[in-house]
Amino acid sequence: MTQSLTLRRPDDWHLHLRDGAMLKGVLPESARHFARAIVMPNLVPPVVTGAQAAAYRDRILAALPEGAAFEPLMTLYLTETTDPADVRAAAVSGLVKAVKLYPAGATTNSASGVTNFDRVREVLETMAEIGLPLCVHGEVTDPAVDIFDREAVFLDRVLDPIRRTVPGLRVVLEHVTTADGLDYVRGGGPDIAGTLTTHHLIINRNHILAGGIRPHYYCLPVAKRETHRLALRRAATGGEACFFLGTDSAPHADAAKESACGCAGCFTATNTMAILAHVFEQEGALDRLEGFVSLHGPAFYRLPPNEARITLVKGGPVDMPARILTEAGPVTVFDPGFPLHWRVNG
Numbered sequence: 352m353t354q355s356l357t358l359r360r361p362d363d364w365h366l367h368l369r370d371g372a373m374l375k376g377v378l379p380e381s382a383r384h385f386a387r388a389i390v391m392p393n394l395v396p397p398v399v400t401g402a403q404a405a406a407y408r409d410r411i412l413a414a415l416p417e418g419a420a421f422e423p424l425m426t427l428y429l430t431e432t433t434d435p436a437d438v439r440a441a442a443v444s445g446l447v448k449a450v451k452l453y454p455a456g457a458t459t460n461s462a463s464g465v466t467n468f469d470r471v472r473e474v475l476e477t478m479a480e481i482g483l484p485l486c487v488h489g490e491v492t493d494p495a496v497d498i499f500d501r502e503a504v505f506l507d508r509v510l511d512p513i514r515r516t517v518p519g520l521r522v523v524l525e526h527v528t529t530a531d532g533l534d535y536v537r538g539g540g541p542d543i544a545g546t547l548t549t550h551h552l553i554i555n556r557n558h559i560l561a562g563g564i565r566p567h568y569y570c571l572p573v574a575k576r577e578t579h580r581l582a583l584r585r586a587a588t589g590g591e592a593c594f595f596l597g598t599d600s601a602p603h604a605d606a607a608k609e610s611a612c613g614c615a616g617c618f619t620a621t622n623t624m625a626i627l628a629h630v631f632e633q634e635g636a637l638d639r640l641e642g643f644v645s646l647h648g649p650a651f652y653r654l655p656p657n658e659a660r661i662t663l664v665k666g667g668p669v670d671m672p673a674r675i676l677t678e679a680g681p682v683t684v685f686d687p688g689f690p691l692h693w694r695v696n697g
C-alpha cells in the first residue's frame with residue numbers, strides 16, 4: 352500500500368546558501384521543497400548592513416532556477432559596530448527578518464562576531480522594541496570549556512544574561528543539540544524558540560568518531576551523546592510549538608571537509624524532507640510533521656504559513672545522490688545511514 356501525506360509547503364528557518372558558484376549549485380536543492388528560508392549571513396565578508404543584505408538577496412533571486420518559487424528571508428550578521436538605525440530600517444522595510452549572533456570564533460566564518468556584549472546592547476534594545484528576532488549560535492568559545500559542553504555553558508554565561516539585560520528580546524536558539532538547550536527554550540516563555548536540524552536527529556558523537564573519523568558528520572555544534580539525540584527527537588516529534596526545523600544545511604566542497612583541518616557543516620538540503628518523514632513515521636508522529644516544518648516557524652516569525660502544498664509519498668527505496676556537483680566542487684549529501692522510502696511529489 353502506498354502511503355501519502357500532504358502538507359503545507361515547508362520552510363527552512365536556518366540555511367546556508369553561500370555565494371557565487373556554490374550558491375548556484377546548492378540553491379535548487381532547497382528551492383525544490385522549501386518555500387522560504389532564513390538565509391545565514393556568514394559569507395566572507397559577512398552580510399552586515401541592510402544594503403549588503405539587499406544585494407545578497409538579489410544574487411540569490413538571480414541564481415534561482417527558472418520557475419522556482421522560493422523566498423529568501425534575509426538576516427544581518429551582528430558585529431560590535433552594527434548600527435541600530437540600519438537594523439531598524441532594514442527590518443521595517445521588510446527586507447530583514449532576523450539578526451544573527453555569532454560569538455567571535457565560534458563557527459565557520461565567525462571572525463567578525465561579538466566578543467563584548469555591552470557593545471551590541473543598543474542594537475538588541477532596538478530589536479526588542481520592534482520585535483525582530485535574534486538568531487543565536489549558542490556556543491561559548493572559551494578554549495577552557497570542553498567542546499561538548501559549549502552549548503550548555505553558553506546558556507548560563509551568555510544567553511541568560513543577555514535576555515535579562517534586554518527584556519522582550521525575541522530569540523531563536525539555533526541548532527539545539529542538548530537536552531539543556533531544549534529545557535532552556537521550554538522554560539523561556541513566548542519570546543524564545545529553538546530550531547532543530549535534520550542531522551542532529553540522526554547522528555550522535557559516535558557517528559563522527561567510532562570506527563574511523565567521518566568528516567561529513569562533523570558540524571557545529573558538534574553532535575552530542577545519544578541521550579541528547581533522543582531528547583532532540585522527542586522535541587521535534589512531540590508537537591511543541593517552540594521547536595521547528597532549521598536544517599543548518601551547510602555546504603562545503605568535499606576537499607574542504609576531507610582535510611587535516613576539515614570545515615564544520617552537514618549538507619542536508621537534498622534529503623531533509625525524506626529523512627524527516629522517516630523519523631516522524633518511526634516515532635508514530637507523521638501527523639506532527641506539518642507543525643514542525645510548516646507551522647511553528649511562521650508562527651514564531653509572525654509570518655503567514657504557506658498556502659501551497661507538497662505531497663510526500665512512501666514507496667520503494669529512493670535513490671538519493673551521494674553528492675551534488677557544483678562549479679565550486681562536489682558536495683557530499685548527508686548520509687542518514689539507512690535507506691529512505693519517502694519522496695516529495697511536487
Ligand SMILES: NC(=O)N[C@@H](CC(=O)O)C(=O)O
Pocket residue numbers: 367393458459460488569570571572599601602615616617
Ligand atoms: N553548522 C556548521 O557546522 N557550520 C555552519 C555554521 C554554523 O551554523 O555554525 C557553516 O556555515 O558552515
Ligand SMILES: [Zn+2]
Pocket residue numbers: 458488525526571572
Ligand atoms: Zn551555527
Ligand SMILES: [Zn+2]
Pocket residue numbers: 365366367391599601
Ligand atoms: Zn548554520
